[in-house]
Amino acid sequence: MARGAAQQTAHHTHNHKACIEDALTTARDLCAERGVQLTPLREKVLQIVWKSHKPVGAYxxxxxxxxxxxxxRPPTVYRALDFLMAEGFIHKIESLNAYLGCVEAGAPHSGLFxxxxxCGATEEIADPxxxxxxxQASKRAGFQAERRVVEISGICAQCAA
Amino acid sequence: MARGAAQQTAHHTHNHKACIEDALTTARDLCAERGVQLTPLREKVLQIVWKSHKPVGAYxxxxxxxxxxxxxRPPTVYRALDFLMAEGFIHKIESLNAYLGCVEAGAPHSGLFxxxxxCGATEEIADPxxxxxxxQASKRAGFQAERRVVEISGICAQCAA
DNA sequence: TGGCCAATGCTACACTATAACAAAGTTCCC
DNA sequence: GGGAACTTTGTTATAGTGTAGCATTGGCCA
Structure with missing residues (x-):
C-alpha cells in the first residue's frame, strides 16, 4: 500500500506541513490542559497519521x-492509536480499518467522512x-445513541473532474 | 462469542422462524427473477446469518x-457472503466486522443500523x-456518493428498560 | 464431445488486533 | 532520598479477519 508524497490532500494542493504542525500544536496544548502525556512515541504516531489526508493502516x-x-511492535502502535483516539486527535475509519487525523481535535466526537x-483522500465534514x-432517528426508535459511524464512499470532486 | 437461542430479536419476542422463512423465500424469488443461483450452500449461509437479529462474524x-x-473453509464462507451482499440479502456491519440479514432485501442498498x-441486537431502519x-451533504462537498455506512451504537430500548 | 462458465474445494498466506507479563520511567508523598 | 503507586513502553505469542491462486466439479450448449 504505497502512499506517495504527492496528491496528499483532500481537495487541492496546500501547505500540508502547516496542517501537520497545527495538529501537533493543538495536541500538545490539549494534552497539557488535560494533564495527559503526549510522549515522543505518541507524537510521532500522530505525525505519521497526519502525513496525508488519507486514512493509514496500523501496520x-x-x-x-x-x-x-x-x-x-504492533502493540506499540495500537496503544498509541488508542490514546490518540481517546483524546479525539484521530479517527478510525471502520470501513477501511485505517486511521485518519482529526481536523476538529478537542472534544472527542464522531465524524462524518x-x-x-x-485517490483515497478522505474529508471529515461537520454537519450539526x-x-x-x-x-432524532435514534430517539424515534427508543435508542440511546453513544457512538456514530458515518462513512460515505464514492468519487471526490477532483477525481470526478 | 456464544449467541444463544433466546433474546434473538431487535424489539421483542416474535416468531423468528417466520422471519427466516420470509428471508429465504424472498431470496429464492429474487434469484429466480435475476437468473442467479441460490445454491444450497448459499442458502444455508443465508439461513445461518438469519439465525438471529444480531450481526454474526464470518468465522x-x-x-x-x-x-x-x-x-x-474460510473462502467458502466469504464467497457466499459476498454473493449475498451483492444481491442485497445481507449487510456487513463494518464497525463489528460482522454480517446481518437485510430486512428490505431486493434492491442493493446501504442501510442505517x-x-x-x-445485547447485540441490531435494527436496520429506513429513513428516506x-x-x-x-x-445532500455529499453533494454540497462535490462528492459523488456510492456507498453509505451508517452505524449507530448504544443501548436499545429493551436494555435501557 | 469438447469447450466454456459458474461454483466449490483446498492450501497457503496476508492483514488486523489483542492478551499477558516484564521492565522502565514518572509522580508524589513522607 | 526512598519507596509505593501508577503510567508507559518492551516483548513474545497468539487470536481474529480476509484473500490469492490454482485445482476440481458439474452444467450447458455449440
Missing part, C-alpha cells in the same frame, strides 16, 4: 515508525443539522 | 456451516429523509 504506521524506533475510492437528524 | 458462520458441510452494545440529507 503502515508501524513500518514508518520502525524507521526511527526499532523496538516498535467522505472517502474517495479512487445532519447529526441532529441522526440523533 | 461463526463457518463454525455453524461446518456442522453440515465438512469441507467448509442501530446496534445495541449490551435522512438518506436524502446524507446525499
Amino acid at each position: 503502515d504506521v508501524l513500518d514508518e515508525l520502525a524507521r526511527s524506533h526499532k523496538s516498535a 467522505l472517502i474517495c475510492r479512487k 443539522k445532519l447529526e441532529a437528524a441522526l440523533d | 461463526d458462520v463457518l463454525d455453524e456451516l461446518a456442522r453440515s458441510h465438512k469441507s467448509a 442501530l446496534i445495541c452494545r449490551k 429523509k435522512l438518506e436524502a440529507a446524507l446525499d
Whole structure:
C-alpha cells in the first residue's frame, strides 16, 4: 500500500506541513490542559497519521515508525492509536480499518467522512443539522445513541473532474 | 462469542422462524427473477446469518456451516457472503466486522443500523429523509456518493428498560 | 464431445488486533 | 532520598479477519 508524497490532500494542493504542525500544536496544548502525556512515541504516531489526508493502516504506521524506533511492535502502535483516539486527535475509519487525523481535535466526537475510492483522500465534514437528524432517528426508535459511524464512499470532486 | 437461542430479536419476542422463512423465500424469488443461483450452500449461509437479529462474524458462520458441510473453509464462507451482499440479502456491519440479514432485501442498498452494545441486537431502519440529507451533504462537498455506512451504537430500548 | 462458465474445494498466506507479563520511567508523598 | 503507586513502553505469542491462486466439479450448449 504505497502512499506517495504527492496528491496528499483532500481537495487541492496546500501547505500540508502547516496542517501537520497545527495538529501537533493543538495536541500538545490539549494534552497539557488535560494533564495527559503526549510522549515522543505518541507524537510521532500522530505525525505519521497526519502525513496525508488519507486514512493509514496500523501496520503502515508501524513500518514508518520502525524507521526511527526499532523496538516498535504492533502493540506499540495500537496503544498509541488508542490514546490518540481517546483524546479525539484521530479517527478510525471502520470501513477501511485505517486511521485518519482529526481536523476538529478537542472534544472527542464522531465524524462524518467522505472517502474517495479512487485517490483515497478522505474529508471529515461537520454537519450539526445532519447529526441532529441522526440523533432524532435514534430517539424515534427508543435508542440511546453513544457512538456514530458515518462513512460515505464514492468519487471526490477532483477525481470526478 | 456464544449467541444463544433466546433474546434473538431487535424489539421483542416474535416468531423468528417466520422471519427466516420470509428471508429465504424472498431470496429464492429474487434469484429466480435475476437468473442467479441460490445454491444450497448459499442458502444455508443465508439461513445461518438469519439465525438471529444480531450481526454474526464470518468465522461463526463457518463454525455453524461446518456442522453440515465438512469441507467448509474460510473462502467458502466469504464467497457466499459476498454473493449475498451483492444481491442485497445481507449487510456487513463494518464497525463489528460482522454480517446481518437485510430486512428490505431486493434492491442493493446501504442501510442505517442501530446496534445495541449490551445485547447485540441490531435494527436496520429506513429513513428516506435522512438518506436524502446524507446525499445532500455529499453533494454540497462535490462528492459523488456510492456507498453509505451508517452505524449507530448504544443501548436499545429493551436494555435501557 | 469438447469447450466454456459458474461454483466449490483446498492450501497457503496476508492483514488486523489483542492478551499477558516484564521492565522502565514518572509522580508524589513522607 | 526512598519507596509505593501508577503510567508507559518492551516483548513474545497468539487470536481474529480476509484473500490469492490454482485445482476440481458439474452444467450447458455449440
